[in-house]
Amino acid sequence: MELLQLQYFLAVARLEHVTEAARSLHVTQSSLSKTIQRLEEDLGVPLFDRTGRGLHLNEFGSRFLHRVERALFELEQGKQEISDLSSPEHGTIELAVTNASTLPDILRRFRNKRPNIQFHVQMLTTQEMITLLHRGEVDFCLSSPPIQGDGIGSQVVYKDPILIAVPKGHRLEDRSSASLAELRDEWFVGVKRGYHTRDLVDSVCRSAGFTLKYVYEGTEPTRLSAMVEAGIGIAFIPSTAINPRENIHYLQVEGHELVREIALLWNRSRYISRAALEFRDVVVEYFEMLSNPE
Numbered sequence: 059m060e061l062l063q064l065q066y067f068l069a070v071a072r073l074e075h076v077t078e079a080a081r082s083l084h085v086t087q088s089s090l091s092k093t094i095q096r097l098e099e100d101l102g103v104p105l106f107d108r109t110g111r112g113l114h115l116n117e118f119g120s121r122f123l124h125r126v127e128r129a130l131f132e133l134e135q136g137k138q139e140i141s142d143l144s145s146p147e148h149g150t151i152e153l154a155v156t157n158a159s160t161l162p163d164i165l166r167r168f169r170n171k172r173p174n175i176q177f178h179v180q181m182l183t184t185q186e187m188i189t190l191l192h193r194g195e196v197d198f199c200l201s202s203p204p205i206q207g208d209g210i211g212s213q214v215v216y217k218d219p220i221l222i223a224v225p226k227g228h229r230l231e232d233r234s235s236a237s238l239a240e241l242r243d244e245w246f247v248g249v250k251r252g253y254h255t256r257d258l259v260d261s262v263c264r265s266a267g268f269t270l271k272y273v274y275e276g277t278e279p280t281r282l283s284a285m286v287e288a289g290i291g292i293a294f295i296p297s298t299a300i301n302p303r304e305n306i307h308y309l310q311v312e313g314h315e316l317v318r319e320i321a322l323l324w325n326r327s328r329y330i331s332r333a334a335l336e337f338r339d340v341v342v343e344y345f346e347m348l349s350n351p352e
Contacts, residue, residue, distance in 0.1 A: 188207065201323055211324045223292060245273045279299065
């Protein structure tokens with residue numbers, strides 16, 4: 059059994075598509091198929107059920123995949139550890155986020171300390187983040203909401219107040235706060251269902267006896283401020299996403315503790331480089347500064 063066979067098997071098993079797997083590995087389909095066939099011959103059992111051009115992991119393949127992922131994960135961790143020991147001033151930190159509003163400030167602070175460390179950042183859904191965490195493919199995640207799971211470390215670093223954003227000239231412009239009941243007849247702009255802030259706000263409003271009316275539902279939270287500024291609707295926006303240069307007025311929500319928790323997540327089994335540990339310290343210090351601005 060060869061390492062190359064295991065790497066090829068992993069790609070095919072995850073994609074369950076030979077053409078896509080070959081493309082991701084930069085090899086020909088015939089070469090990939092022959093390698094998988096040799097692996098099955100070595101094991102003495104088929105790992106996939108084949109139907110026409112499609113293939114799916116069978117019970118043998120599913121069990122073997124679990125072992126292969128663990129084996130290749132450990133080899134990759136060894137590679138990372140050696141790289142860290144031999145060249146601690148260089149390397150790449152793998153990050154995933156569900157919202158990037160605080161990321162520029164955090165990365166700027168860390169880069170001032172470690173200018174030779176590179177970053178690879180992915181914006182992911184919560185489910186995509188869970189998958190990468192379990193696979194050990196990221197050093198840290200910044201997630202809202204926090205994620206719980208076996209082998210996943212989690213540290214809540216900030217409780218982010220969610221505010222009411224209204225355009226200048228709105229009837230609430232001169233107020234510092236408003237109750238949810240006062241928003242009953244307003245039109246809102248927001249992200250689609252499935253985003254944590256949207257689901258949280260909808261749930262709180264339902265408990266107050268009404269359902270929000272949306273004139274716009276999107277997939278990019280950063281666009282909401284522009285929609286509010288243009289007078290399309292008002293919005294619920296976390297405090298960390300506020301841009302002081304925008305012509306928007308923000309109000310506190312009366313009578314409800316409307317906050318989202320931001321958590322730092324990591325795979326407990328993944329090797330964490332010294333640079334990544336320093337990055338974690340920068341993240342914690344940054345959110346402590348937001349919590350205690352004085």
